[in-house]
Amino acid sequence: MKNPFCLILSVLLLSASMTSCNRDESSGQNKLLLVSIDGFRADYFDLYETPNLDYIAENGVLADYMIPVFPTKTFPNHYSIATGLFVENSGIISNNMYDPETDRYYSLGNRESVQDASWYSGEPIWVTAEKQGIPSAPLFWPGSEAPIGGSYATYWSPYDDDLPYSARVDSVINWLQIEDETAPGFMTLYFSKVDSYGHWYGPESDSVATAVQEVDQQIGYLLNELGRINYREQLNMIFVSDHGMIEISEDKIIRLDELFNLEDAEIIDWAPVTKIRPDDGKTDEIYRNLKESERNYTVYRKSDIPQEYGYKNHLRVPEIILVVSPGYTVTSSERLAGSEITGGNHGYLHTAPEMRSLFLAMGPDIKRGIKSPPFQNIHLYELMAKLMNIEPSPNDGKLDSVKHILN
Numbered sequence: 001m002k003n004p005f006c007l008i009l010s011v012l013l014l015s016a017s018m019t020s021c022n023r024d025e026s027s028g029q030n031k032l033l034l035v036s037i038d039g040f041r042a043d044y045f046d047l048y049e050t051p052n053l054d055y056i057a058e059n060g061v062l063a064d065y066m067i068p069v070f071p072t073k074t075f076p077n078h079y080s081i082a083t084g085l086f087v088e089n090s091g092i093i094s095n096n097m098y099d100p101e102t103d104r105y106y107s108l109g110n111r112e113s114v115q116d117a118s119w120y121s122g123e124p125i126w127v128t129a130e131k132q133g134i135p136s137a138p139l140f141w142p143g144s145e146a147p148i149g150g151s152y153a154t155y156w157s158p159y160d161d162d163l164p165y166s167a168r169v170d171s172v173i174n175w176l177q178i179e180d181e182t183a184p185g186f187m188t189l190y191f192s193k194v195d196s197y198g199h200w201y202g203p204e205s206d207s208v209a210t211a212v213q214e215v216d217q218q219i220g221y222l223l224n225e226l227g228r229i230n231y232r233e234q235l236n237m238i239f240v241s242d243h244g245m246i247e248i249s250e251d252k253i254i255r256l257d258e259l260f261n262l263e264d265a266e267i268i269d270w271a272p273v274t275k276i277r278p279d280d281g282k283t284d285e286i287y288r289n290l291k292e293s294e295r296n297y298t299v300y301r302k303s304d305i306p307q308e309y310g311y312k313n314h315l316r317v318p319e320i321i322l323v324v325s326p327g328y329t330v331t332s333s334e335r336l337a338g339s340e341i342t343g344g345n346h347g348y349l350h351t352a353p354e355m356r357s358l359f360l361a362m363g364p365d366i367k368r369g370i371k372s373p374p375f376q377n378i379h380l381y382e383l384m385a386k387l388m389n390i391e392p393s394p395n396d397g398k399l400d401s402v403k404h405i406l407n
């Protein structure tokens, strides 16, 4: 229970609700909602019609953009936001991974792996909150399906891409109306459509405009519902995306089979950061071949990956990786046959302008109507801990980088 005094008072006074009790509380006592709009590139905010996000920017804080972690994929970034850790410390180094110690594979489609806590290091914010007496509801947040640190959040659900967005918002509204000690003080929402449409139709397309509009309307619904239950002024809200999106095309292709013998290695990930696990004794030869033809990608041996990517120091990073130039697709002649390279993708270098992500926040503990310079998403864990007035676990972020957002 976040504030037992509040509950006791509510019970004693009978007529007083948790909601009205919250209203009088000081900073650190308001609930926190974290919303992710997957693949919402920072400049979509200017490119597309977003009346509800505009309202939040006008009444809260809009960052010029947020800098994702490397690699700019969904699970690494969501889990780094939740833990404040670079991926070499969080363990979620990509959406697809191989662990040489256990000889097991992880992927988003492999439910068993996603729900297996042994893949996840660090302490996500919902675990930190639960440990300090704040029930939480990390709905669909990557990692929330696994019992990290030995237990689940008070409220969580297996990922269901088909659950209507309005039903997700309704869950939050219902949670906010719980008045007993199971009332969550931390909640999340997740919307995937902007990312999906970005992949299928490209970032600058009518379809993405429609997807952005649909998500924005759901945020409008959320704001209206918060008004209806009298919570609009009492909830701290953070709206983020995990990464951006860039157009891909047939003329920007890297065929791996033209660069080295694919029989000599396992490709763990074809995606923009290509993860190559050479067979025994093949590392030098494959590296040499890739280095000789280095064009539209940078090839790294594991030991040479720049330290500042926060990536190299993990067992799950294989011996060779390719960091592919934004907009390029890594494939093979075989994979290419019959497939079309159109639409958009992400996963490229985290400093590429097209990979920039969204940050917006609004609430009683957040400044009104200011713009923030860019910052890295690893600082959000500290920010969220501060907003909930809980002690953060050790992490790679710094409150100093984001505290200008707070009142």
Ligand code: AMP
Residues within 6 Å of the ligand: 038, 073, 074, 075, 095, 108, 109, 114, 140, 141, 142, 143, 159, 161, 192, 195, 196
């Ligand atoms: P990607 O674009 O490959 O980095 O991943 C985005 C996709 O991840 C979305 O289209 C979602 O369907 C999927 N996704 C998001 N959250 C989850 C989850 N908790 N479990 C499985 N898949 C998810």
Ligand code: ZN
Residues within 6 Å of the ligand: 038, 039, 073, 074, 075, 195, 242, 243
């Ligand atoms: Zn994503």
Ligand code: ZN
Residues within 6 Å of the ligand: 039, 074, 195, 196, 199, 346
């Ligand atoms: Zn995506």
